[in-house]
Amino acid sequence: MKAGRLIAVVGPSGVGKDSVMEGLAAADPSLHLVRRTITRTPELGGEDYDSVSVAKFNEMATAGHFAIHWSAHELQYAIPAHVRMVLAEGRDCLANFSRSALLAGDAAFARFCVLNITAQSKTLAARLAARGRENEAQIERRLAQATKPLPEGLNVKTVSNDGPLDATIAQALSLLQPVRV
Numbered sequence: 001m002k003a004g005r006l007i008a009v010v011g012p013s014g015v016g017k018d019s020v021m022e023g024l025a026a027a028d029p030s031l032h033l034v035r036r037t038i039t040r041t042p043e044l045g046g047e048d049y050d051s052v053s054v055a056k057f058n059e060m061a062t063a064g065h066f067a068i069h070w071s072a073h074e075l076q077y078a079i080p081a082h083v084r085m086v087l088a089e090g091r092d093c094l095a096n097f098s099r100s101a102l103l104a105g106d107a108a109f110a111r112f113c114v115l116n117i118t119a120q121s122k123t124l125a126a127r128l129a130a131r132g133r134e135n136e137a138q139i140e141r142r143l144a145q146a147t148k149p150l151p152e153g154l155n156v157k158t159v160s161n162d163g164p165l166d167a168t169i170a171q172a173l174s175l176l177q178p179v180r181v
Ligand SMILES: Nc1ncnc2c1ncn2[C@@H]1O[C@H](COP(=O)(O)OP(=O)(O)O)[C@@H](O)[C@H]1O
Pocket: 011, 012, 013, 014, 015, 016, 017, 018, 019, 020, 046, 127, 128, 130, 131, 161, 162, 163, 164, 165, 166, 168
């Protein structure tokens, strides 16, 4: 059986990665939403994640519990190794990813593609403030990284999320669909 694709969802903070991922999984239940392990306080809202201490995270990384991990925003993030079993079943997996970890992701997964979500900077600022998970200083630092470029040579599909979420989800589904057959 053909392995599933690891679909790395990237884009600046507040662009709507988690919202689009949830919408895609609701529209196509065959898509698996990856639950990340993060050294963030539990239940801060947004995505559903496994919250661990830095010590526990490092222990898990050393023990090989992660398929890939990275650091950003003074936090550590990982995709649990369990995702490899889901991919082996032929299911496509959606993971909120770091633009800085894309080359490592491409090396770590046999079938890897990128869903790049964009929005204007004024949209990002308004959404981060409305989300309310980060304080003002944290929002400023995230906005400063909004224009981080993507590495060359990857299979990238780009969709704008400036408009209504439903329209973004429909467009992303159609961008991802042709290669699913
Ligand atoms: N198309 C959209 N229109 C309006 N609000 C949106 C849209 N997409 C996302 N949002 C809102 O913007 C905020 C940031 O979205 P989120 O999915 O957390 O982004 P990210 O994971 O990229 O940081 C959330 O409050 C979310 O509800």
